Amino acid sequence: MSKKYRVGCKGMDEYGRGKVIFNNKTFAVANFLPGEKGEIELVFRAKETGARLVSLDKKSADRAEVACGVYEKCGGCHLMHMKYEAQLLWKQKQMEALFPEEAAAGKLEPIVGMEEPWNYRHKVYASFSTGKRGEVLAGIYEENSHRVVNTTQCAIQNKTANAIVAEVVSLMKKTRTPAYDEDRRTGVLRHVYLRIGQKTGQIMVVLVTGSSEFKERNKFADGLRKKFPEITTIIHNINSAKTSMVLGKKETVLFGNGTIEDELCGLTFEISSQSFYQVNPVQTEKLYETAVRFAELTGTETVLDAYCGIGTIGMVAAKAAKQVIGVEVNEAAVRDAKKNAKKNGCHNISFTAADAGDYMMRLAADKEAKKPDVVFMDPPRSGSDRKFMDAMCAMAPERIVYISCNPVTQKKDTEYLKKKGYETVRIRAVDCFCHTYHAESVLVMKKKK
Numbered sequence: 001m002s003k004k005y006r007v008g009c010k011g012m013d014e015y016g017r018g019k020v021i022f023n024n025k026t027f028a029v030a031n032f033l034p035g036e037k038g039e040i041e042l043v044f045r046a047k048e049t050g051a052r053l054v055s056l057d058k059k060s061a062d063r064a065e066v067a068c069g070v071y072e073k074c075g076g077c078h079l080m081h082m083k084y085e086a087q088l089l090w091k092q093k094q095m096e097a098l099f100p101e102e103a104a105a106g107k108l109e110p111i112v113g114m115e116e117p118w119n120y121r122h123k124v125y126a127s128f129s130t131g132k133r134g135e136v137l138a139g140i141y142e143e144n145s146h147r148v149v150n151t152t153q154c155a156i157q158n159k160t161a162n163a164i165v166a167e168v169v170s171l172m173k174k175t176r177t178p179a180y181d182e183d184r185r186t187g188v189l190r191h192v193y194l195r196i197g198q199k200t201g202q203i204m205v206v207l208v209t210g211s212s213e214f215k216e217r218n219k220f221a222d223g224l225r226k227k228f229p230e231i232t233t234i235i236h237n238i239n240s241a242k243t244s245m246v247l248g249k250k251e252t253v254l255f256g257n258g259t260i261e262d263e264l265c266g267l268t269f270e271i272s273s274q275s276f277y278q279v280n281p282v283q284t285e286k287l288y289e290t291a292v293r294f295a296e297l298t299g300t301e302t303v304l305d306a307y308c309g310i311g312t313i314g315m316v317a318a319k320a321a322k323q324v325i326g327v328e329v330n331e332a333a334v335r336d337a338k339k340n341a342k343k344n345g346c347h348n349i350s351f352t353a354a355d356a357g358d359y360m361m362r363l364a365a366d367k368e369a370k371k372p373d374v375v376f377m378d379p380p381r382s383g384s385d386r387k388f389m390d391a392m393c394a395m396a397p398e399r400i401v402y403i404s405c406n407p408v409t410q411k412k413d414t415e416y417l418k419k420k421g422y423e424t425v426r427i428r429a430v431d432c433f434c435h436t437y438h439a440e441s442v443l444v445m446k447k448k449k
């Protein structure tokens with residue numbers, strides 16, 4: 001059952017959706033901007049009521065022409081209907097709402113935007129499925145579903161990556177290689193996963209299948225290399241699990257050495273298919289430069305880089321610190337980090353494979369160990385845990401530099417750290433995910449005197 005009404009947009013929620021008040025209830029409407037008026041459709045379901053924008057009677061000055069033909073279906077972007085300058089202003093206001101005391105005290109600095117906020121994703125994947133007429137569909141999943149939205153022209157993905165995805169689809173047709181069906185566990189090709197070095201131009205292509213059966217894999221490798229000679233390495237990855245994870249653990253290198261290199265903040269990093277590496281290298285440089293500047297390193301400090309991944313932020317910090325210790329639970333990432341440190345001649349950094357919380361507790365309990373003066377923490381989107389933060393506070397570092405892809409959990413964690421004797425001195429968001437409601441945030445806390 002559904003009904004249509006003409007209403008005005010009263011604001012935006014934290015997910016970038018317009019807020020509509022009807023019969024004293026608030027509804028979220030995608031693609032609706034404050035000050036706009038239009039017709040919406042309320043769809044009544046058993047447990048909830050959904051709302052969608054049907055047409056506009058009055059447009060906002062902040063409205064932009066959408067540069068994507070599947071924007072309303074996809075769900076990968078949330079703010080593309082909004083001018084980029086307005087997106088940045090909205091994200092800044094979101095930060096002000098999360099950190100009102102810091103904003104009032106002038107501790108919240110202006111968000112760092114991107115000069116060219118298009119085709120910035122250098123880490124790309126496409127999923128495959130079969131359409132009603134037997135055609136190959138390639139793209140990303142529709143929001144909150146496992147339906148593939150068919151597109152090889154994503155406006156925020158690297159243009160070469162888009163072209164490679166289109167060529168994989170062409171090869172699937174030529175070789176009659178079917179898309180994998182997760183429910184029936186039939187078919188072959190499940191995803192294609194791409195990494196492109198922003199500075200080096202090196203390209204990794206990972207062909208992900210639902211089983212080890214991939215008879216035409218060499219034809220795919222040869223066809224891709226012929227069309228894109230700049231491809232550096234091609235990998236066959238097997239993921240037979242019923243999971244939202246793109247990659248499985250087993251893989252075979254079909255061409256090249258299985259890695260690519262990229263440059264970040266003047267350093268060279270070797271990246272494997274399983275390595276964590278930021279999707280937007282242009283803004284990542286700004287993010288890391290901001291974090292190191294906020295840390296106020298003088299060359300005398302011992303720095304702990306928790307959740308260090310392949311060592312990117314730690315090696316950037318090592319340029320200005322006396323010593324850096326990187327901690328990461330993923331052993332493969334630690335191996336990559338050690339290779340990267342050697343490659344860059346970083347002799348004042350070491351890496352340990354361990355759970356960050358467990359490592360911090362052991363370090364705090366060791367009375368003879370040198371305690372860090374500065375801690376860099378870049379936890380998962382869900383935030384840090386009390387075990388880690390309690391152990392960190394027991395070591396009493398002078399400064400904590402908290403990098404987060406989720407300012408909401410960052411706020412929660414820093415409120416806890418305030419109770420442990422720390423105060424926030426600087427915050428700045430960096431727009432690493434243009435046209436989405438996401439942003440990275442750098443926050444530094446100092447121990448109260």
